[in-house]
Every structure is written in C-alpha cells, then in structure tokens.
Amino acid sequence: MSESATGEPVNAGAVADSDAGIDPSMLLSLRGVTKHFGAVQALRRVDLDVPAGQVTALVGDNGAGKSTLIKAVAGIWEPSSGTMYWQGKKIDIHTPKEAALLGIATVYQDLALCDNLDIVANMYLGFESTKNHVLDEITMEKRTQQTLKDLSVTTVHSVRQLVASLSGGQRQSVAVARAVMRDAKLVIMDEPTAALGVSQTAQVLALIKTLASRGIGVLVISHNLNDVFEVADRVAVMYLGTLVSSGPVANYTMSSTVDLITTGVVSRAA
Amino acid sequence: MATSSEPIPETPVLELTKTTLTARLTSVIGSDVGIVPVLIALVVLIIYFELRSSVFLKPDNITNLFIQAIVYIFLGMAEVWLLLLGEIDLSLGWVAGMSGSIAAIYTNIEFGWPWWLAFLTALVVCTAIGGLWGVIVVKLNLPSFIVTLAGSFIVEGVLLYILDRVFEGGGAPSQSTVLNNLTVGNLTPTWTWIFTIAVIAISAAVMIFRERSRRAAGLEVPPFYRIVVKLVALTVVSVALAWLFNTNRGAFIKIEGMPFAVPLVFAVLGIYSFILARTKFGRYMYAIGGNREAARRAGIPVNRYRVYAFMLGGFTAGIAGLFYVSRLGGYSSSSTDPSLVLYAVAAAVIGGTSLYGGRGKMTYPVVGGIILAVINNGLVLIQITSTMVYVITGVVLLGAITVDSLARKSQTLLK
Numbered sequence: 001m002s003e004s005a006t007g008e009p010v011n012a013g014a015v016a017d018s019d020a021g022i023d024p025s026m027l028l029s030l031r032g033v034t035k036h037f038g039a040v041q042a043l044r045r046v047d048l049d050v051p052a053g054q055v056t057a058l059v060g061d062n063g064a065g066k067s068t069l070i071k072a073v074a075g076i077w078e079p080s081s082g083t084m085y086w087q088g089k090k091i092d093i094h095t096p097k098e099a100a101l102l103g104i105a106t107v108y109q110d111l112a113l114c115d116n117l118d119i120v121a122n123m124y125l126g127f128e129s130t131k132n133h134v135l136d137e138i139t140m141e142k143r144t145q146q147t148l149k150d151l152s153v154t155t156v157h158s159v160r161q162l163v164a165s166l167s168g169g170q171r172q173s174v175a176v177a178r179a180v181m182r183d184a185k186l187v188i189m190d191e192p193t194a195a196l197g198v199s200q201t202a203q204v205l206a207l208i209k210t211l212a213s214r215g216i217g218v219l220v221i222s223h224n225l226n227d228v229f230e231v232a233d234r235v236a237v238m239y240l241g242t243l244v245s246s247g248p249v250a251n252y253t254m255s256s257t258v259d260l261i262t263t264g265v266v267s268r269a270a
Numbered sequence: 271m272a273t274s275s276e277p278i279p280e281t282p283v284l285e286l287t288k289t290t291l292t293a294r295l296t297s298v299i300g301s302d303v304g305i306v307p308v309l310i311a312l313v314v315l316i317i318y319f320e321l322r323s324s325v326f327l328k329p330d331n332i333t334n335l336f337i338q339a340i341v342y343i344f345l346g347m348a349e350v351w352l353l354l355l356g357e358i359d360l361s362l363g364w365v366a367g368m369s370g371s372i373a374a375i376y377t378n379i380e381f382g383w384p385w386w387l388a389f390l391t392a393l394v395v396c397t398a399i400g401g402l403w404g405v406i407v408v409k410l411n412l413p414s415f416i417v418t419l420a421g422s423f424i425v426e427g428v429l430l431y432i433l434d435r436v437f438e439g440g441g442a443p444s445q446s447t448v449l450n451n452l453t454v455g456n457l458t459p460t461w462t463w464i465f466t467i468a469v470i471a472i473s474a475a476v477m478i479f480r481e482r483s484r485r486a487a488g489l490e491v492p493p494f495y496r497i498v499v500k501l502v503a504l505t506v507v508s509v510a511l512a513w514l515f516n517t518n519r520g521a522f523i524k525i526e527g528m529p530f531a532v533p534l535v536f537a538v539l540g541i542y543s544f545i546l547a548r549t550k551f552g553r554y555m556y557a558i559g560g561n562r563e564a565a566r567r568a569g570i571p572v573n574r575y576r577v578y579a580f581m582l583g584g585f586t587a588g589i590a591g592l593f594y595v596s597r598l599g600g601y602s603s604s605s606t607d608p609s610l611v612l613y614a615v616a617a618a619v620i621g622g623t624s625l626y627g628g629r630g631k632m633t634y635p636v637v638g639g640i641i642l643a644v645i646n647n648g649l650v651l652i653q654i655t656s657t658m659v660y661v662i663t664g665v666v667l668l669g670a671i672t673v674d675s676l677a678r679k680s681q682t683l684l685k
Binding site for chain 2: 096097110112113114115116117121125126127128130133134135138141142158160
C-alpha cells in the first residue's frame, strides 16, 4: 500500500483494479473484490491490504460483509469479480485446500476442534505424522509442546488433556497454534474473543500480538472495539458490503470508528 | 479382562490438591477410569450369583459363560465401529445369522466347500451388506437408524428364504469340524499356559517399551506404579482363568483347556484396538465421531470413513455369526433371534461406549459382553424365569445409557 493511503482514512471503493497499485511487500492485497448471491450484492469492489507482521482488524456491523470477505480469502467461495494478490502475485483461490497451501489459515468461531481428542491429536488432525503407518505420537507431542511454548501458551497443563476440558481461551489458543504449526503466513480469526471472559480475552489478545511479532499477518474480525484498539496495527471498516475506510490504527478514534461502522462516514471531527 | 493395547491419551499427573476419589483413581489407572464402575458392577454380580448358586464359579459354568459371551462380544465390537461415528446398525443380528447360515450351508456335505472358503464367503457377504447400508446412508443422507432398521427386515427375509430353499424344513446343520470347534474346541493345558504367559509378557513388554521411549524423548511419563498395578491385575485375572480352564470340567470324559474362542477374541481385540489407537484410520474414526464438521475441514474424507465403519461392522458381525452357529450346532429358521442385535448395542453401551459418538474402545464390548453373559447365565442358575431375564437385561441397558448420558452432560458442563 502506498504512503498516501495511510494518511487519512480513504474511500477505498474508488481504486481501480490494476496491478499498478500493488505493493509486493503486502502479504495479501484485494482489488475490486465483488461477490453476489443472486441479486444480493454482499461485497462491492473491496480493496484491502494485509501486511505481514501486523494485526489488521476488520470491523463492521452485522451483515456488513466481513464474513463473506474472509470466506472469499479462505477459499470457501470464489468472488464474482475482482483480483487477489498474494505477496504481490496474482492468485486465484478456489478451495480451502488451496488457501491452506498458500499459507492462509482461518480460525472460525466454532474453532473446529474435536472435544473427544487430546490437544496433540487436534493439532495434527488430518496431518498426522506416522512411522511405518503407525502414529508417531512422540514426534507429534514434542512438536505440539514446542509450538505452544513458542506462542507463550503456558496455561495448558498437559498436551495430552482432552480438548473438552479446556477453557474457551485455551481452545482458541489450540486452534491458532494448529494454524501456526502448519506454517501459516496469514491467520484469519473470526470473532476470537466473542465468547470469552476478561482474563481469557487478555490471553487471546496476547496470543494475537505474539503471532504478529513472529512476522505472521493477522486479520481479525471483531465487534469489540476495545479489543480492536488494544491489539490492531491497522483497521478496516466495512459498511453494507463496501470497505469504507482502512489505514493505520492511529488514524482512528473510538467515535470515528463507531460512525464509520454505523453510517459509513465520519460525521464528527475525529 | 485387560488389554495389551492401552489408549494414547494419558491423563496428566494430577496436582496433590485434588484428592477426590476419581482423581485418585485416575492417578492409579490412567484414562481408563471410566471402566472402573463397570468392572465393580461385574464383580458385584459375580459375588451375588456365587452366593445364590454354588455352581456359578465352577470351571464348567465359567467356560460355558465365556462361550455365551463370545457372540455378545463380537456383536458389541461390530456395533462399536458404528457407535464411534455416532451411527448405529440395527441389522447386525440378522447379518450375523446370514454369516452363520452361509458358513453352515457351504461346509455341509451337500456343497462340501473347504471351511476357509465358506468362512471367507460369509465374511465377504456380511462386509458387503454393511457397505450397502453405509453407501445408502451417505449418498442419500439418511439416518442410519432407519436405513438399518429397514435393512434388518430385508436381511431377515432373505435369510429365511435361503434357509427354506436350501434345505427342506428350513435348517442348515453344522457339519464342519472347524465350525464346531470354534466354540467346542479347547487348547491343551500346556498351550493354555503358553498363551496366558505370552499375553502377560507381550502386554508388559509393550507397556514398558512405551514408557521407556517416552522417557527417552523427554516427555511426561505416567507414574511407574500405574504400569505395575495394571500388570499385576492382568496377571492375577489371566492366571486365575487359565487355572480354571485347565481344571477338568468333564463329567465322564476329561475336558480341559482354554476354549479356542478365547485366543480368537484376543486376536481380534488386539488388531482392532491397535487400529483404533495407533493408526490414522482409527484417529479419523474418533475425530468424525467427535466433530464431523471439524474432521471434514481437516481434509478427512468423512463419508468414505463412514462407509468403512459400516463395512467393519458387517465384517465383525459376520465373525459373531460364525460363533453363533457353532454354538447352536447349525442354523435354522427356528434358531433366529430378533433380539440378538439389541445384545450387540447393549454389550457396547454397557461397557461404556457412547451412543453419541466419539467415545468407546474395543475393550468395552468385551466387558459388556461378559456382563450380559453373567446376567443371563446367573439368572438361569438361580432359576429366575426367562421372561424376567429380559426385564433385568433391559434394566441394565437402561442404566448404562443413563450413565452415558450423564457422563456426556458433565463433560459439556466442563467447557
């Protein structure tokens, strides 16, 4: 993203979808991404840049198109038109598998964990290490421990605990650690703190910061502006399917963000 | 009855502050703690029947009881494959009957097939029937409960038709020595001891090897006394049983030794437990039962594994059928038992397999099957009418399901 765009919150909807404006240092760039569901236009010409090593918060009211947008990036469905660039190169993502191969990992709100399996088994689900067709539990357990340690997840007593016995924050941590262990470059999180209490929210926010400090790009959907302002480096606001504003968090205040979310424009002086 | 294959998930070493009974038990036994109440119930039942009837613990009755349990055990194992995924197969009783009939018919002098070919044919047919239900459930997205209920009528009808057509009068006597020996044959006393000692030695070797390799890798190991406790329990039970089996139980001629059926159960139990606990295949079975959507997103071909589960269920019910027909000495339209499938579900669930999917082990139907056999055998010995046997079996099953449901509720509350 060019410097001019970082000055004021810009109306990004007007940018043309050419390769010219693509900054190769950006992990992910969307240009003019549009998605229809029949007559319903869920996304209108969305332009978004997600840098590596930073936390980008995607905010907006219910139905603003946040989930539709991340599902397009995650390969759940293809955009109707528009272009996606991954590290400066044009890409097409047709399936979740393709997204995963690029290094895009999505942690959905339901976390997709198996309660009846332990942490190690969940971390490796679908990617188990084997030795002569027998599960290599020792390798998997050591790597799980290491990954959790690297992410400073210290509240988990044993990696052989069943996921059913974990708290909400710990479950979130396991889901994120799973993405990191598979060398994700971009981690997308859908409402990671929505169902959590105060201390567990703090745990997850700390984890998000750790991810960014390790050079991973993080795209977080959140309704909670307190969390956003605590953890985000950049903010992107959606309103009725349009990305109305994006830029460094310093350009936003709580009230200007609320205005953007509810009306799509800043009505008061920031 | 202990197993040589232990579960992977080890409960963490508990902090000293936790002094509840469960916590203390967990630290001794490990994650198998759920089976403890079931074993206690089994011991209570055995003591009760022995007090009421002096012949209950006699070698001939214990052997008889094991033979009774074999069919329940294999049917229970068959149902575990399905229950693990949150499915059920209500046709397994008739599928077992189909297997037994095929084996009896083709080994009969009229056809004269070698026993292995007849057995193989029976098992292939049963696997195919299971596979058919699986494909219907998966492709048409129907509940397995209804598909296999319909299936049980179909298999029943086809089976009775075959029995009527092949032999006038609707019966196929078992004329194969191998088929009869499945439940009648015994190991020699020497081989009984060799087998018993081999089971203990292999279990000890596996447990210690696993402990060593975890220790070598610098991973947390369960306290060593846990291994000792398990091995001592295994040794005591195995040696007691071997001694019982080796005592002469014949009235006129000498009958001694462990029934062939026992090592066969151990073999199947060992293979199935290994698959479930140590391979990707088993891991995916648990994952699908635990959270089907999560398994799908992890790239597991969920529907293919669901069909595999139905096939394995059919296959294992086929094994049960071979033992069933062996015990009855043949199969006829009058030896059909519509309640057989309920024993399959009961054996699995009484042992601790969850009806909601994702929780269960192959050792559970072994314990469950033995409990069912103890109830049936014991109630007959103390001369309770057979109608009451049904009622009591039903009450036990109801109790087991209630425990399962409560366990599930407390697990959900933990979150």
